[in-house]
Amino acid sequence: MEGVFLKVLILLAAAVVASTIFRRFRIPPILAYLCVGLFVGPSAFGIVKDLEAIRFLAEFGVVFLLFSLGLEFSLAKMMALRHTVFGLGGLQVLISCIVIFAIAMAVGVTVEEAIVIAGALSLSSTAVVSKELSSRNELHKPHGQLSIGILLFQDIAAVLFLIMVPAFAGSDHEAIFESIGLTLVKGVGLFALLLACGRWILPPLFNEVAKTHSEEVFVMAVLLVSLMAAALTHHFGLSMALGAFIAGMMLSETNYRHQIEADIRPFRDLLLGLFFISVGMALEINALITNWHWIILCSIALIIGKALLIFALTVVNKHSKRDAITTGLYLAQGGEFGFALFALAFKSGTVSESVSGILIPTIVVSIALTPWLISIAPYVSKKLFGEAKFVPKNDxxxxxxxxxxxxxxxxxxxxxxxxxxxxxxxxxxxxxxxxxxxxxxxxxxxxxxxxxxxxxxxxxxxxxxxxxxxxxxxxxxxxxxxxxxxxxxxxxxxxxxxxxxxxxxxxxxxxxxxxxxxxxTEIVPETMEASLMLVSHVLTMMGTPAEHVFDHIESARKQRYQILHGYYHGISSKIVDDKGKALEQLHAVLLTEDCYATGKTLGELGLEKAGDPVEVIKHSDGQESSPSPNLVLQAGDTVILHGSSEQIERAENLILAG
CATH class of the missing domain: 3.40.50.720 (NAD(P)-binding Rossmann-like Domain)
Known part of the structure; x- marks a missing residue:
């Protein structure tokens, strides 16, 4: 038991350190998990040698990834981008699969391996590209819409590939296409059955669950639905991920979609990280060293080939060359579903260790280069094709x-x-x-x-x-x-x-x-002004004279919104903002007879060491006092502290214990 606990502890510590370092250098965290798996796995330090238990849990990472994908699946969005999704996206996946399949067959792999390789390498990274587009505020730009449309079709194709891979297990070459056909029929049948359940059964079920007002019951209901759907598809010889995807689609049409997405994210992120660690564990360091030239060659071929194909298809579909080359560079990498397909195929014996040992690192290299490819895309498009048409360069x-x-x-x-x-x-x-x-x-x-x-x-x-x-x-x-x-x-x-x-x-x-x-000259902070607007409405509706309301609002502005700074935090409150800067908060400290500060003046406490965070002192009789060095604190007083969590903790220690 102690050995297992120690291994889990090492995995978590390595994952935290690696993902922190990788994020610092803007490298996708997927690669951090793969590196952790590689170095703690049997081919390196050998900290974890038995992969079966890890792989069992890791499979649920893919299950929850597909469940989240189903939740985000929007028929309305797909129809709005239908020309890009089914035109560009469909052609990109089809032509990529045909070309890669032909190359794979030419180098002597089996038909089953060639199909898996073609499917895995035709896909791009939805997670990495969509995050980059969002962070660069490019989701609504033409190349952003083109990228999202193509990724939508790739996600649908990934589900089909995940249906097909189990059909390869135990099938001979002659019956392979018959097996695929039977699997697709079963998949379509289960798809229709589960969607019908989602239409008629799930809405009333979740209405009842929501009436309990219990987060625990709600989360358990979500897990039950997703895992039951996964178990059903697994029972019929299909991928568990397919069932999870359909479950996500069923729940995406309910009013609880966003709550479900928030509740499922911790499970998904943890188990998905474990999945990528397990993929890294399956890699052989000796094989990487031996085949490094093939990995580099395949990575270059994949990036250039996909970029040129997407560029050509986008131009043929009458989009500008600038948008075409930008979209091509954004989607030139392999994707996380490639890892999932290779892992599933390797487990079923469809793909050999030598093939996955070259192509999984190929996807890793292409994803590692993605932030760089995206950063140079504007420069490349401008260098090759100049400014946008309707922005004359000199005019x-x-x-x-x-x-x-x-x-x-x-x-x-x-x-x-x-x-x-x-x-x-x-x-x-x-x-x-x-x-x-x-x-x-x-x-x-x-x-x-x-x-x-x-x-x-x-x-x-x-x-x-x-x-x-x-x-x-x-x-x-x-x-x-x-x-x-x-x-x-x-x-x-x-x-x-x-x-x-x-x-x-x-x-x-x-x-x-x-x-x-x-x-x-003047600064208008949106969140602060929204608060002041709400306050003015509240005061007016409570009968406060208009001139008093105006005075309060103007006073808050002149004092640079100081009255709006700091709040009493709750359980779910953040202590840092999105940039990692500490947020100000309020904290109340009630003085008792035994407190160090009782009977002493504020000046004697040395609170300047904590940044003088005292906001106000409330006395037991309801009166308030502004902080003054000569103010004597008494038992029953409440000291209101205002500052960062670190300042408040330091000040509270000085007040309570000196």
Missing amino acids: YKSQLNKASESLSDHAILCGFGRVGQSVSRFLNKESLPYIAVDIDPYRVNEAGIAGENIHYGDASRLDILKALGLERAKLLVISYKEIDVAKKILHTIREKGYTIPILVRTSDDSSLEDLLTSGA
Whole structure:
């Protein structure tokens, strides 16, 4: 028992360290798990030699991955992108499979192996590409839509491949296609049966479960449905992952989809990490060293071949060459379903160890190169095919000059996203002049066709701002959500001595001082202003005179929203933001007779070591006192601390124990 516990502890520690390091260098965490598996497996340090127990649990990682995929499956999205999904996506998978199958047969593998290899290498990484698109804010750009459409079809194809692989086990070459046909028929039958159950049985079942108001019962019901569907397909000789995918599809049409997705994520991420570790364990270091030249050659061939194929198909489908080459580079890698297919095929004896020992590392190398390929895609597309068609390379500044020459006392809107467009609508209502600039050429094109006074350009460049009429403008509004972009625009304007008022929109007030130092006249943090708007409505509806409401709101703004900082945290509250910065919170410390601070003044406690986090002292009689060095604390007083979790912990220790 101790040996098993120690091995699990080593696996977890290695996974945490490796994934942290890999994320620091923007390398997909999938590769961290594979490396952990490789080094703790039997071919390296041999910490874990018995793979069967690991593989049993790891299979459920694929099950929950397919369940999540089913939850995210949207028929409406698929129909909206149907030309890309079934046209581009279908052709890409079909042609990739044919070419790879032919190459595999030419090098002498079996028919079954060739089919698995073709299916596995035709797929790209949905997890890596969709995350990169989201982080780069490119999901709604043309190459983003093309990538998502192709990935949607690849996900459907992955499910079909997972149905087919079990059919290869125990089948001779002559009966292989008959076995595949029978498996597909069983798959379609079970698909229809489970979808019918999902339509008529699951909604009332989950309505009853939801009425219990118990998270535990809800999670157990989700696990029961997904695992029962997986067990049913497994019973009929199909992949468990297929049943999980169908279960996800069934639940995706209910009102509980997002809650289910949140509840299932911890199970999925943990078990999926274990699956990739088990794949890494199956690799042989000696084989990697022996076959390194084949792995490099296959990786280069896979990346170049897929990129060129997707580029050609996208151009044939009448998309721009820029979008075509960008999409090709985004989808040039292998994917996580390739690992799943090879693992399933290796377990059933369909694929030999020598084949998987070369092609699994090939997928690993291609995924490792994906962030780099994505980062160079804009440069490659621009170098090969120049600027986008409707953004003339040398003419857009003259267009800006012409558009702004009749404007004076106007507003310059830097950024024309949701916020910029909202501002423009109210300016139009008042017939106030404005001119907008945005770096997204497609948004510029769409809004320009609709009659908006918007132009393409980089607002951080002084020549562009001058062309927009900076000297004659009354106000400049920066609505980009990226703080670095806003600061760059501010520096550009203030360094040249322009005194135009500049209004900056931010998501919160974390960069308030930086922006003010950089030259912002006013800053509007969206979350803070939303809170103030709610407060003003509450006070008004409670009968507070309008002038008092106005005074409260203006006072909060003048004090830089200090009254809105820090909250009493709950069980699920985060202590750091998305960037890893500590969030401010409130914490109450009740003084008893035995506390170190009782009978002492605040000045005697040395709270400056903790950053002086005392917000207010509430006395037992209901009165409040502002923090003062000479204030004597008494038993029954409550000290309200305000700061980061580290500051609060240090201050509480000083108050309680000295």
